[in-house]
Amino acid sequence: MTSTVATRTGIAQIALSVLDGQRSHDWYAEGLGLLPAGTLQPTAELSAVQGIPDARVANLLWLVDANPFFQFEIFQYASPPVRPQLADRRACDLGYARFGVWVADLDATVERLRSLGTAPLTAPVGAAGARRVCVLDPDGIVVELMEDRVPTPDQAPSTRPEAPAAARSITVSVADIDAARRYYADAIGLVPVTDFALHTDEHEALWRLPRARANRSLLAGGDLWLELVQYTDPVGRPRPVDHRISDQGILNIAVAGRSVAAYEALRDRVVAGGYGVYEPIIRERIRVHYAHGPDGLSVEMSYFDEDLDAKQGFLPLAR
Secondary structure, eight states: OOSOTTTOEEEEEEEEEOSOHHHHHHHIIIIIOOEEEEEOOOOSOHHHHHTOTTOEEEEEEEEEOSSTTOEEEEEEEEESOOOOOOTTOOTTSSEEEEEEEEESOHHHHHHHHHHTTOOOSSOOBSSTTSOEEEEEOTTOOEEEEESSOOOOTTOOOOSOTTOOEEEEEEEEEOSOHHHHHIIIIIITOOEEEOSOOSOOGGGGGGGTOTTOEEEEEEEEETTEEEEEEEEEESOOOOOOTTOOTTSSEEEEEEEEESOHHHHHHHHHHHHHTTOEEOOOEEETTEEEEEEEOGGGOEEEEEEEOGGGTTTTTOSOOOO
């Protein structure tokens, strides 16, 4: 991975499947300070693109943060019905487990969230300037609020000083950490980092897993970290055999770049690695292709021409 704009790829999106798109959008905007970036009624045949039978979207909204090429994408499906997360789901259960967001003022953010009816799961932990605390969003997704910015080795400068928050990490609970590392590193192209740890066992209490034990592997994906966690105690339960990415929770991430060549190289690595792909969206200045790897982990592989950033939800709406 290089910092050259034309060839740089990285995590450019965290996608959520929610019960009420506007409710989630407003919670992230009002509570965390994310900036509205528009909405879209997808025209692509989503069933073929996402591998979901009879997929139709009722609402799709975007939010952006201080990262220069990143968005939160909020799906509210009309079909199939969004199945709620299991009531007894734990943070160790397999799949995309949680994500971390840096906030400029942790205490003020916590108070805003309290005013919205969202209380922290625990008291903050860590030294001043590096405190962490977790909350549940309206769909029960674990969001870690981080006082420290924890930049990646390939971090791009922020070009959006008006945004008081920035996505920093996405954590995946996996059954086989070596297989997951091959998927995300060798095929998806994220960069393993061995001289830094984003979390230790002591952080597990933040998401209600005190005394949990796990093996962890960290990869850099442009401006965000991807953390692989294989829990040894308690062992993560697999997702239901009929799991769909439209089920409530974190849907997937997108790894994107600014050149068709970078997108094609990514796609070719995934196919050569024997991982599954669905039908692509191919437009003159857009490519979107969903891959599915170990444990059914979905990654959107994308190319977006920078001239389309406003239309594709990578720029905040004019105020």
